[in-house]
Amino acid sequence: MRNIYDYTLEDLESYFLSNGEKKFKAVQVFDWLYKKRVTSFDEMSNIKKDVIEKLKQDFTMNTIKIVERQEDIDVVKYLFELEDSMKVEGVLMKHDYGNSLCVSTEVGCNMGCAFCESGRLKKKRNLSAGEMVMQILAIEKDLSIRISHVVLMGIGEPFDNYENVINFIHIINSGKGIDIGARHITVSTCGIIPKIKEFIKDGNQVNLAISLHASNNKLRNELMPINKVYPLEDLMEILKEYEKETNRRITFEYILLDGINDKEENAIELSKLVKGLNCYINLIPYNETSHIKYKKSSKEQILKFYDTLKKNKVGVTIRREFGSKVMAACGQLRANYEEGK
Numbered sequence: 001m002r003n004i005y006d007y008t009l010e011d012l013e014s015y016f017l018s019n020g021e022k023k024f025k026a027v028q029v030f031d032w033l034y035k036k037r038v039t040s041f042d043e044m045s046n047i048k049k050d051v052i053e054k055l056k057q058d059f060t061m062n063t064i065k066i067v068e069r070q071e072d073i074d075v076v077k078y079l080f081e082l083e084d085s086m087k088v089e090g091v092l093m094k095h096d097y098g099n100s101l102c103v104s105t106e107v108g109c110n111m112g113c114a115f116c117e118s119g120r121l122k123k124k125r126n127l128s129a130g131e132m133v134m135q136i137l138a139i140e141k142d143l144s145i146r147i148s149h150v151v152l153m154g155i156g157e158p159f160d161n162y163e164n165v166i167n168f169i170h171i172i173n174s175g176k177g178i179d180i181g182a183r184h185i186t187v188s189t190c191g192i193i194p195k196i197k198e199f200i201k202d203g204n205q206v207n208l209a210i211s212l213h214a215s216n217n218k219l220r221n222e223l224m225p226i227n228k229v230y231p232l233e234d235l236m237e238i239l240k241e242y243e244k245e246t247n248r249r250i251t252f253e254y255i256l257l258d259g260i261n262d263k264e265e266n267a268i269e270l271s272k273l274v275k276g277l278n279c280y281i282n283l284i285p286y287n288e289t290s291h292i293k294y295k296k297s298s299k300e301q302i303l304k305f306y307d308t309l310k311k312n313k314v315g316v317t318i319r320r321e322f323g324s325k326v327m328a329a330c331g332q333l334r335a336n337y338e339e340g341k
């Protein structure tokens with residue numbers, strides 16, 4: 001039995017059609033799930049009893065459990081328990097422009113980035129589309145808020161779980177569903193090129209962010225093993241294609257690691273690397289964790305790096321720091337929980 005939250009509107013329409021029902025029922029069910037937010041099929045009062053019984057036979061409507069919640073100024077971090085008792089995180093950030101949720105896409109991660117806490121615990125499984133959707137529903141309910149922005153930057157590599165991630169995006173983007181605008185959704189990848197190709201081909205309208213973190217292959221190979229499979233020159237080529245096809249601006253994420261990738265020469269190399277692309281670079285102050293040797297760059301170093309990029313005419317922002325008190329590093333809450341601390 002599948003969970004009803006895994007279904008896109010189109011999936012539900014086909015389901016009803018193949019059961020001899022009008023496809024409009026799918027819109028009604030979506031309305032109950034995502035506008036009225038009921039938690040049982042019995043509450044769907046405009047749907048006939050026999051249809052409700054059939055839905056109950058064919059679908060579960062299980063939700064995810066909040067097992068831990070940590071709060072800091074403008075940030076709430078959640079640890080969720082899934083049906084099979086696996087754990088993932090979601091982080092809610094309160095910006096002046098709205099509430100943004102950082103969603104996990106996998107239980108653990110196989111990308112093995114050297115600086116990242118999530119990857120210390122290898123991937124156990126993909127999250128289903130519904131398990132991503134439920135992170136939004138659970139937090140909106142818990143805090144009585146609406147989430148306006150979603151970033152797929154929690155635990156996991158979205159393009160290592162492509163199909164479920166795309167279904168998730170369809171469900172939350174649908175005007176009949178949670179209705180979060182495509183421009184308010186950002187998917188972040190370490191650079192899995194075949195999936196970026198697919199993403200371009202599918203004509204997705206959501207924002208694309210690339211975790212870059214290095215200005216040359218040697219350094220990127222050390223920090224991100226995926227670079228040995230998909231090196232920078234290939235990555236840049238596919239991003240040019242992305243730009244050509246979509247006319248959209250790409251975001252590069254660049255964590256600043258003290259003495260590793262934060263020197264002036266790195267900034268100059270970086271500006272040459274991205275030259276000609278419609279992009280901007282989001283500089284990320286590193287969230288230190290006790291298990292990983294890297295240290296964050298000093299404020300002065302971050303500003304110097306920023307200035308060098310500016311001087312070289314690269315669009316650049318510095319990411320606001322959220323909740324270092326709440327174990328904000330990706331995967332930190334889960335890793336500590338799993339390791340029994």
Ligand code: SAH
Nearest residue numbers: 116153156157188189190211253286287329
């Ligand atoms: N796998 C995807 C999305 C999840 S990681 C990706 O690689 O983009 C989301 C972002 O957080 C990535 O840019 C990642 O490199 C960054 N990140 C991981 N650990 C971090 C830490 N300790 N401090 C700051 N950013 C971190």
